Amino acid sequence: MVRLRFKRFGRTHKPFYRLCAIDQRAPRDGAAIEELGWYDPTQQDPEKQTSLDVERIRHWVGTGAQPSETVSDLLVREGVLDKKTRKLVKG
Template sequence: MSVRIRMSRHGRTHRPFFRIAAVDKRRPRDGRVIEQLGYVDPIAKDESKQVSLEADRIRYWLSVGAQPSDTVRALLKKHGVLS
């Protein structure tokens, strides 16, 4: 099984938020996940509530070979999880 760390869209029309999850890469975008690893709320006014990451679990998944999507990779670099 090939695992990707990617975002899935939730919320309502014009008010999205995204969950970051470890997912089998063959699953659809909003399909079944292996593990939730955080969330991104781009519309949150409080900057501390915009992004929440479980860094230790993300590092674990990366260590066992999970590949982050391009968007998630940029987000992890910005928040210091990836170097």
């Protein structure tokens, strides 16, 4: 099964994450099927914290990929998923 999850980059105390479509059996920082964006939690400006390819995320979720809990929370915050049902938002 394909999951949408983060790969960790950066250094100690300065994390940086890439959002990837990846096989659930692969290791956290293993080979990804496709990279869909990035998340930098150290940025103060919310505009600069994320960069997501929403079209490709919608494609992967539409074909059955399951987002991890953390990715799901991020997608709700960005307006890609509905808050209550965790399903794709039309639009």
